[in-house]
Amino acid sequence: MSVIYILLTVSVIVGVAFFIVFLLAVKSGQYDDSYTPSVRMLFEDELVKKQTKQSTKSKTD
Amino acid sequence: MENKSCFHCGDDCGIHPIIVNDKSFCCNGCKTVFEIFSENELTCYYDLQHSPGTIPKEVAGKYDFLAQDNIIEKLTEFRSDTLEIVTLYIPHIHCSSCIWILENLNKLNTDISDSQVNFGKKTVRISYNSEKTNLKDVVLLLCSIGYEPYISLEDFQSGKKHINRTLIYKLGVAGFGFGNIMFLSFPEYFEVNEYWLEQYKHLFRWLMFALSLPVVFYSAQDYFISAYKGLRSKLLNIDVPIALGITVLFLRSTIEIIFDLGSGFFDSLAGLVFFLLVGKYFQQKTYDFLSFERDYKSYFPIAITKIDKDGHEDSIQVYDIKKGDRLLIRNEELIPVDGILINGRGKIDYSFVTGESQPVSKVSGDKLFAGGKQTSGVIELEALKSVEQSYLTQLWSNDVFNKNKEDEFTTITNTISKHFTITILSIALIATTFWLVIDASKAMNVFTAVLIIACPCAIALSAPFTFGNLLRIFGKLKFYVKNAGVLEQLAEIDTIIFDKTGTITSNKSSHAIYDGEGLTQDEALVLKNSLRGSNHPLSRTLYDILETHDIVTLDHFNEHIGKGIEAQHQAVNLKIGSAHFVGSPMEQSALNTTVHISSNSNYKGKYTFYNSYRKGVAKLFNALKPHFDLVILSGDNEGERENLKKLLPAKTKLIFNQKPEDKLEYIKYHQSEGAKVLMIGDGLNDAGALAQSNVGIAISEDVNVFSPACDAILDASKFKHLFNYIKASKSAIKIIKWSFVLSFLYNIVGLYFAVTGQLAPVVAAILMPLSSISIVVFTTLCTNFLGRRLK
Numbered sequence: 001m002s003v004i005y006i007l008l009t010v011s012v013i014v015g016v017a018f019f020i021v022f023l024l025a026v027k028s029g030q031y032d033d034s035y036t037p038s039v040r041m042l043f044e045d046e047l048v049k050k051q052t053k054q055s056t057k058s059k060t061d
Numbered sequence: 062m063e064n065k066s067c068f069h070c071g072d073d074c075g076i077h078p079i080i081v082n083d084k085s086f087c088c089n090g091c092k093t094v095f096e097i098f099s100e101n102e103l104t105c106y107y108d109l110q111h112s113p114g115t116i117p118k119e120v121a122g123k124y125d126f127l128a129q130d131n132i133i134e135k136l137t138e139f140r141s142d143t144l145e146i147v148t149l150y151i152p153h154i155h156c157s158s159c160i161w162i163l164e165n166l167n168k169l170n171t172d173i174s175d176s177q178v179n180f181g182k183k184t185v186r187i188s189y190n191s192e193k194t195n196l197k198d199v200v201l202l203l204c205s206i207g208y209e210p211y212i213s214l215e216d217f218q219s220g221k222k223h224i225n226r227t228l229i230y231k232l233g234v235a236g237f238g239f240g241n242i243m244f245l246s247f248p249e250y251f252e253v254n255e256y257w258l259e260q261y262k263h264l265f266r267w268l269m270f271a272l273s274l275p276v277v278f279y280s281a282q283d284y285f286i287s288a289y290k291g292l293r294s295k296l297l298n299i300d301v302p303i304a305l306g307i308t309v310l311f312l313r314s315t316i317e318i319i320f321d322l323g324s325g326f327f328d329s330l331a332g333l334v335f336f337l338l339v340g341k342y343f344q345q346k347t348y349d350f351l352s353f354e355r356d357y358k359s360y361f362p363i364a365i366t367k368i369d370k371d372g373h374e375d376s377i378q379v380y381d382i383k384k385g386d387r388l389l390i391r392n393e394e395l396i397p398v399d400g401i402l403i404n405g406r407g408k409i410d411y412s413f414v415t416g417e418s419q420p421v422s423k424v425s426g427d428k429l430f431a432g433g434k435q436t437s438g439v440i441e442l443e444a445l446k447s448v449e450q451s452y453l454t455q456l457w458s459n460d461v462f463n464k465n466k467e468d469e470f471t472t473i474t475n476t477i478s479k480h481f482t483i484t485i486l487s488i489a490l491i492a493t494t495f496w497l498v499i500d501a502s503k504a505m506n507v508f509t510a511v512l513i514i515a516c517p518c519a520i521a522l523s524a525p526f527t528f529g530n531l532l533r534i535f536g537k538l539k540f541y542v543k544n545a546g547v548l549e550q551l552a553e554i555d556t557i558i559f560d561k562t563g564t565i566t567s568n569k570s571s572h573a574i575y576d577g578e579g580l581t582q583d584e585a586l587v588l589k590n591s592l593r594g595s596n597h598p599l600s601r602t603l604y605d606i607l608e609t610h611d612i613v614t615l616d617h618f619n620e621h622i623g624k625g626i627e628a629q630h631q632a633v634n635l636k637i638g639s640a641h642f643v644g645s646p647m648e649q650s651a652l653n654t655t656v657h658i659s660s661n662s663n664y665k666g667k668y669t670f671y672n673s674y675r676k677g678v679a680k681l682f683n684a685l686k687p688h689f690d691l692v693i694l695s696g697d698n699e700g701e702r703e704n705l706k707k708l709l710p711a712k713t714k715l716i717f718n719q720k721p722e723d724k725l726e727y728i729k730y731h732q733s734e735g736a737k738v739l740m741i742g743d744g745l746n747d748a749g750a751l752a753q754s755n756v757g758i759a760i761s762e763d764v765n766v767f768s769p770a771c772d773a774i775l776d777a778s779k780f781k782h783l784f785n786y787i788k789a790s791k792s793a794i795k796i797i798k799w800s801f802v803l804s805f806l807y808n809i810v811g812l813y814f815a816v817t818g819q820l821a822p823v824v825a826a827i828l829m830p831l832s833s834i835s836i837v838v839f840t841t842l843c844t845n846f847l848g849r850r851l852k
Contacts (some may be wrong), residue, residue, distance in 0.1 A: 008268070010246070017238045026229050028849055036180040037158045040164065 062335075069095050070207075071112030076382050090116045095204050098162075101169055106162045111429060113158035115207040123391060124204075126364030126376035127197035127212075133287070136196065136216060137330055138186075138760035139575050151203070154183040165207065170202055181600050185210075202667025214379055223806055228345060231280040232338045239331035242269045249324040250671060251821050266318040269327040271606040277311050281334045299478040299521050302485060303337065313509040326513060329825045330468045333518050333606035336833045344545050345366040351548075352758075353543045357432070357454050357745060361397050365390070368441065386444045390435045391680035398444045399451045402427050409433035412563065414453060414745045422639075453745060472549055473797055474524045478517065485515040492816045503818045510820040514811035519804030519832040523797045524549075527840040531793050534848035539776035540786050547772040550756045552790040553737050557685060558728065560742035561695035561705075564760050567777070573606055573656070577666015584660050587635050591617055591628035599656055600626070602638075603668060625657075634661050671704060678779030679708050684784050687808035690736070694724050696746055704705075725749035742785075758783075794842040800836050807832035 025031070065074045068084040069091035079092050082099070098104055106113065126132055139146040154158065159178070163185045176187045189199055203210055219292045245265050246814035281304075285763040288304035291297065306332065311444035314325025321432070336726055366389040367377045374389060379397045382388065390396055396409070407423030423429060427440055431451035448454060489511040494503040523833055528545030542548060559565050580588065583786040590613055592604040617629035625638015636643045636659045643657040645664055654670040685691060692714040693705060699717045706715070720729070728738050728750055740747070740754035743761065748769040751757030759771040760780060775783070811828050814820045 002261075004264075008264070010272050012268070015237065019233070022233050022237075023230070026226055026233065031226070031229055033179045033181055036160060036178050039160050039180065040178075042157075043161055049782075053644075 063500050064561075066078055067091050067112065068107065069112065069114040070116055071114075072100050072116070077776070084852060088116055090118075092538060093117070097169070097206060102191070103162060103168060104111075106158050109157040109161055110156040113156050115153050116208060117205055117207040118393065123394065124197055124200050124212075125366070126362075127200055128195065129364070133364060136212070140191070142397060142675075143190055143192050144188060145196065145197060146188045148186045149200070149203070149212070150184050150216075150756050151208050151210050152183060153208055154178065154180065154185070159208070162206065166202070169206070170199070170616050173199065190528065198727075208795070211357050212363060212364055214361040216363070217825045219724070226340070228342055231283075232335070232342055234275050235280040235331060235335040235338050238272045238280070239328075239335040242272050242331045245272075246324065246328045246822070246826070247443040250826070261719070262324070263318075263321075267326070270315065270318060273311065273314070273327045273330055276331045276334050277307060280311075280338060281307050284337070296475070297479040298475045299517060302478060302482045302515070302517050304511055305482075306518075307334065308511050308649055309512040310516070311333065313513070324407060324822055326560060326825055327824070329513070329829050332826070332830050333516060336518055336830065337521055340525035340529075340837075341523040344529040353774070357457060359743070360432070361396065361448070362395055365394075365397055367665075382444050382447060384444055384446060388442050388444060390440050390442060392435060392438055394435055396429055396433045396435065396442070397451075398428050398431050398448055399446045400442035400444045401540050403427055403441045403443055405438060406442050407435060408437040412744070431645050436447070457748075471624040472524065472546065473794060474520065474605060475518065475803060481517060481520065485511065488515075488812065488816070496818065496824055500818075507816060507818050509813060510815035511827060514815045514828065515828075516702055517808075518829060519807060519836040520801060522833055522836050523840055525801040526837050527793050527797050527800070527844055530844040531789065531847070534844065534851065535786065535789075538782070538786075538851060539779045539788045540776075543771075546611065548790045548793060550626050550737070550772075551739070551787055554689065554756060554787065556671065556731060556736040557739045558692045558694050559699070560724075560740075560744070560747050560750075561693055563743040564696055564747075565674055565678050565693070565780075566743055567673050572583060573603060573668040573670045575668050577658075577664075580658070580660070580665060583631070584635065584665070586613065586626055587615070587630045587633045588637065588658065588798045590630065591618060591626050591637060599670070602670070603656060616851045621720040632661075635659070636662075640667075671701070673782050674708060675777070679781060681781050682709045682713060686712075689739075691718065694719050694727060694750070696720065696724075709721075721746040721749050727755045728753045739787075741775075742769070742771075747842055752778070785851055790852055795846065796847070797838055800841075803839060804836055807835075 065078055065085040066072065067078070067087035072087045073369075074085050074087045078087065079089065080086075081095065084095070086095065091114065094117055104387060118708065133145070136149045137145045151159075151163070154163070162178060163178050164176055164627055166187065167173045170189075173654075174188045174190060176185055178185050178348075188587075193517040200210055200212075214738045215292055224509045245268055248265065269309050280557075287298065291301055310326050310333070310583065314327050317323045317325045334480040357600055359420055361379060364378050365382065366375045367375050367382070368387045368389055369375060377386075382398050388398075388400065391671040401421050402425050404425065407427065408420045409423055409429060409446070410420040411433045412429075420436050429447075430453060431448070432453045482732045489508050492511055493504050495509040496507045518811050524545065526675065528548050531548060532542050532545065584670070585607075589604065592607070593612075613630060615628050615630050617627075619627045621638070621642065623629065623643040625636060628635050628637070637656060638656050640655070643664065644655045644662065645658045645659075645667070655667045656670075657667045658665045684689060691709070691712075693709070693716065695701075695715075695717050696719050697717060702715060702717065705713075711713075716727070724740075724747065729741060731738055732753075733754070738754040738756075740750045740757045741760060742751055742757070745760055745761075747757075751759060751769060751771045756773065758773045758775050759769055760775050760777050762777045775786075795844040807828065811825075811832075812821075814824055
């Protein structure tokens, strides 16, 4: 069997795999709201900051 | 002294702010919210955004209906013994602080397991443990932190919402097909005559064929359906040549690979479908947080308190209200049915209905119409009709709400496509006949090549990209248009009809003129100071209008609710209020809102309130006058006729005392005479007229809160720019016409190859995307230029 068959199979499988991932992403609702996640991802740092601030505050009180 | 702004909501704190932890608050409500947040270590809320909050409203008893099982059943998305999931619409969501606090609800109530905000739609999806807490508690928690959800009759009916993601799937399939087919076509593009390519070309071609199948039969199916529908109603819409092109591309390519004649045009085919769908997706841009399809159901509550014969209070669904029921309406609640006031002092705000912002006083025995909002204390009323038969809601039984405006309108693309299709078919036939004579073997080839190359991809993309981009530009300028069709219709308008109250007048301010005996210095002083102490809307307005005076302490101040104010300072005893209360010799004027004043029991005079017109109204009307017929169609009495005559250009028609149905009929009549009508209104009473007109624009002070069903929503602050928007729409049509010219030029080049029988797949694969992309670039640049001029 020629190498071309292997290459074609691999490329088609890779293509199809990405396509399936795309379908799953759409299905899970990732494309319904394209704004909120962009804000949400910035919150983790804020939470940490809040805790440290809270502790300094209690010291001064 | 400089007043501080509230740490929580940003409002002016006034002279006596409430100070907690060195932070000033305008009211106890804001302070309470701050305390809730600081107790739960959520003060980060204030770090993300400056003064992000809102004053929590008094909601006692308002949400009692949420304890009812059938209502919970309707509102929740998912329900089991331990878990309930609900999606609530919260109009106040406006910044990142809002997202943060709403997604940290579980810190305030540990029984809430998860909450997720959709910022675009302004909704929050909350999952909670229904054994330990319930929907009512969750809603009350939201209210207590100033995020009152908006629950209306509409939520009760629509049930579970379905999200349509078909277009994005189709786009994905087409993109997948397009990319892979392109890769597989590459060896053929360069026509490398190597042995291995000769050997494997069949495999490559059949793979391309397989990849094109879902593109043609799934992604492109809408074009076939639309073309079929168009042909059946004898209409050559733009989808007819597109569907023809796709079919011919697919059939010819298949035949070519079966008989080993060539590699086919699968790449162009998939590319064509992909670009067309991109255009569609681009145009589909909608404003998630706005609804253009609202009717009275969006404003009416789900349930209302009913008092039965024994005096028990019970929540009942609005649809279950029967004639004769005794209903309890609390402060800030909406009256859902026509009824008679039995008990209490009615102060009804009809701004939802008419746009009139001043509340109307009603006493026991008066008739109340559905749609009004009670604004002071609790009242009891007896229902006269059921919900659907009320004066206001009857409007929605009119046919106009059931028809689809777009069906009756031929778009510019479809107009051109008719000529286009006929021309292309003639060229194809002539070329084929010519080749039949010269070289019959090439005839079929030429025929299909013409249809392929002439496939009007670029034409079909012109309008979506021009309008899609203009929609976006308008959206940034606070003019929210429902879809591209509306822009096209806007460009053809010749008659503009305005509602008066709330549309050309402003809800927020009005002005008053004094009429009567002059007030002495002392009286004016007492007047200003007594108004200061009153919270009545008219007092607040008058207070803002009057000149400033020193602040004095009144010896005596008494507010007789619903009647007026009595105030004493040294020798001056003032009575301010209704004609009856003050002891006016004249009857209360029926036409205008007035406040009467008497000093030491001598009648002095009255302040008459006039509507205050929006800034730039006169200028706008004068600019519009040379181009359009202008009409004012008002539901009010003629009290403002003289004022309007002075303000507006001559020949503006002024028509008063119009019922909602009259407005609708008026527009219908003018349309039957060939007029293209733009209706601009704001209240529910304009809903019929907005639906009947060619384009209905709703003016809104706050686009998140209120607007009746319409084609476009215009922020009130941008009202004076209306003419610019219309001009921009007209320019957009010009842009589209120019891009048609451009795409015809491409077609002529393509047709040269096709007619002479030398259309190679590689030529098609270059020409088609090139024409599409250059059209997209052209229209986008032009509309951006247009948008820059708008600002």
